Amino acid sequence: MIEAKGVFLRYSEGTMALKNINLKIEAGELIYITGPSGSGKTSLLKLFMGVEYPTEGALEVLGQSMNKNQYAKISQLRRSIGPVFQEFRLINGRTALENVILGMRFLDIPSGQLKVNAVNAIKKVGLEHKAHSLVENLSWGECQRIAIARAVARKPALILADEPTGNLDKDNALNILELLTSFKDKNTAVVITTHATHLIERDINARYIQMSKGSINYERLGIAINEETIL
Amino acid sequence: MKKLFYNLSYFIKEAKTTIKLNAMSNFFSFLSTGLIFFILAMVISGWWISNQVVAAIQGEAEISVYYVERIDNIGAAQLVERIKGIDGVRETRLVNESEAYRRMVEVLGKDARVLEYFDENPFSPFIEVKIQIEEMSAVLRELGTISGIDYVRDNREILDKIQNIAQILKVIGYLVITAVGITTLVIISHIIRMGINDNKEQINTLRLMGAPEGFIGFPFLLEGLTITIGGGVLASALAAVALNYVYAQVAGPLPFIPLPSREDLTSNLIVLIMSLSAVLGIAGSIFGLTSAKRN
Ligand SMILES: Nc1ncnc2c1ncn2[C@@H]1O[C@H](COP(=O)(O)OP(=O)(O)OP(=O)(O)O)[C@@H](O)[C@H]1O
Ligand SMILES: [Mg+2]
Numbered sequence: 192m193i194e195a196k197g198v199f200l201r202y203s204e205g206t207m208a209l210k211n212i213n214l215k216i217e218a219g220e221l222i223y224i225t226g227p228s229g230s231g232k233t234s235l236l237k238l239f240m241g242v243e244y245p246t247e248g249a250l251e252v253l254g255q256s257m258n259k260n261q262y263a264k265i266s267q268l269r270r271s272i273g274p275v276f277q278e279f280r281l282i283n284g285r286t287a288l289e290n291v292i293l294g295m296r297f298l299d300i301p302s303g304q305l306k307v308n309a310v311n312a313i314k315k316v317g318l319e320h321k322a323h324s325l326v327e328n329l330s331w332g333e334c335q336r337i338a339i340a341r342a343v344a345r346k347p348a349l350i351l352a353d354e355p356t357g358n359l360d361k362d363n364a365l366n367i368l369e370l371l372t373s374f375k376d377k378n379t380a381v382v383i384t385t386h387a388t389h390l391i392e393r394d395i396n397a398r399y400i401q402m403s404k405g406s407i408n409y410e411r412l413g414i415a416i417n418e419e420t421i422l
Numbered sequence: 423m424k425k426l427f428y429n430l431s432y433f434i435k436e437a438k439t440t441i442k443l444n445a446m447s448n449f450f451s452f453l454s455t456g457l458i459f460f461i462l463a464m465v466i467s468g469w470w471i472s473n474q475v476v477a478a479i480q481g482e483a484e485i486s487v488y489y490v491e492r493i494d495n496i497g498a499a500q501l502v503e504r505i506k507g508i509d510g511v512r513e514t515r516l517v518n519e520s521e522a523y524r525r526m527v528e529v530l531g532k533d534a535r536v537l538e539y540f541d542e543n544p545f546s547p548f549i550e551v552k553i554q555i556e557e558m559s560a561v562l563r564e565l566g567t568i569s570g571i572d573y574v575r576d577n578r579e580i581l582d583k584i585q586n587i588a589q590i591l592k593v594i595g596y597l598v599i600t601a602v603g604i605t606t607l608v609i610i611s612h613i614i615r616m617g618i619n620d621n622k623e624q625i626n627t628l629r630l631m632g633a634p635e636g637f638i639g640f641p642f643l644l645e646g647l648t649i650t651i652g653g654g655v656l657a658s659a660l661a662a663v664a665l666n667y668v669y670a671q672v673a674g675p676l677p678f679i680p681l682p683s684r685e686d687l688t689s690n691l692i693v694l695i696m697s698l699s700a701v702l703g704i705a706g707s708i709f710g711l712t713s714a715k716r717n
């Protein structure tokens with residue numbers, strides 16, 4: 192599903208954000224990416240979405256090799272991804288429902304199905320009573336849920352959630368994580384970045400990747416990495 | 423294509439939102455597009471009308487030969503025969519005073535009352551000579567050698583004048599078309615870029631979710647089209663009113679000017695303006711979209 196071989200990412204103004212990333216993610220996996228601020232979690236997701244390209248190394252996402260000058264193909268690839276952005280990127284002036292529908296309009300979904308899918312997704316995140324509210328009137332946690340609904344309504348092969356627990360209290364953060372992980376199935380991989388190592392369940396079916404200064408520091412299956420285990 | 427269709431109401435809504443966001447700029451763009459299209463419409467109708475007049479006058483190829491007063495009817499009849507013999511003359515006919523008078527009454531219509539102020543018929547008899555247009559100069563030269571001819575009224579001078587006007591209007595027409603084209607493209611591409619700029623966040627989000635450029639750009643294309651088509655409609659309406667007015671002014675007092683039919687002229691003009699506005703709207707929007715993408 193995702194395969195990175197010796198991937199480096201250097202931003203144009205010089206920061207080496209990722210160093211020698213080797214990583215393989217299979218369909219149906221649940222991946223937690225943790226690490227301190229600035230360790231390169233968002234940068235890694237940006238590579239997966241084709242927002243940035245490897246400066247060095249080879250990266251393939253859903254069968255598409257991620258190179259510059261392939262914009263049309265990368266755009267196509269993005270249609271198979273359900274992104275949950277760190278700052279949501281919901282579209283103001285529109286209701287929650289409209290936002291979720293908008294994420295599907297350019298996919299191969301029959302027009303009659305758009306609203307049904309959107310309503311279902313909003314139900315799954317438990318916000319049917321807010322479906323017709325403008326997104327700028329929603330709380331932080333509600334926005335997070337609508338952003339998740341928009342991502343999953345697209346029936347993506349890959350869900351990429353960047354810091355979905357940020358700015359949420361513990362209960363809400365746990366709810367969001369539980370919600371996101373519930374979308375993992377045999378065809379859908381879920382990748383979640385988070386600072387909140389203490390909240391991650393010790394899910395035996397999950398893989399935990401610890402990043403530090405642009406490198407994968409630690410990677411293991413089944414057991415969450417706590418700050419202690421790193422040191 | 424199917425996608426385009428089922429998303430059409432979304433696209434229209436988007437275009438509306440974008441227009442509302444910069445309502446003032448969009449309104450003034452519409453207004454200025456309408457006015458420059460109107461100027462274009464006026465120049466083009468002037469050009470068409472003068473062409474038509476030239477063609478009509480050329481088609482007539484007729485000169486009037488006035489002869490000196492001492493020639494009587496018999497002399498006139500001889501003159502007619504003589505002229506008929508000239509190469510290039512197709513037909514000759516003697517028009518006597520009363521027929522000349524009758525013709526003028528016909529031409530003037532209800533304004534013929536002015537003729538009542540004359541005590542006697544002010545018109546002279548003349549010989550109407552239909553000629554082959556290419557032979558005009560030769561015929562005129564030949565007529566110059568015949569004695570008894572007072573003067574010859576040909577329409578060459580007026581023809582030349584109108585032809586000149588048509589020529590000038592044609593050149594102005596091309597210039598104005600170019601100016602209108604450039605101005606419209608600049609106005610529309612700027613307004614589109616402005617819209618794109620104001621929607622940058624949203625556009626980026628859509629791109630991140632894999633929306634094709636066509637999907638992202640279509641509402642802006644609609645915005646550009648709305649402005650130019652609106653401008654085209656405004657220009658067409660103004661042009662129809664203006665032509666109506668001009669015809670009312672010209673057709674009454676100057677009925678002998680062979681104007682093209684107003685309905686034909688107006689409908690041709692509307693077809694031209696509307697197609698031009700559609701083409702320029704699409705071109706301007708695509709221009710704006712591609713130039714915004716580069717940044
Ligand atoms: N667009 C950019 N241009 C230049 N440098 C960048 C850019 N984005 C990120 N960086 C740098 O790359 C490094 C990794 O940033 P990244 O956003 O991937 O970290 P992160 O792990 O997501 O952090 P956080 O937990 O705070 O979200 C940082 O040093 C950051 O300053
Ligand atoms: Mg980040």
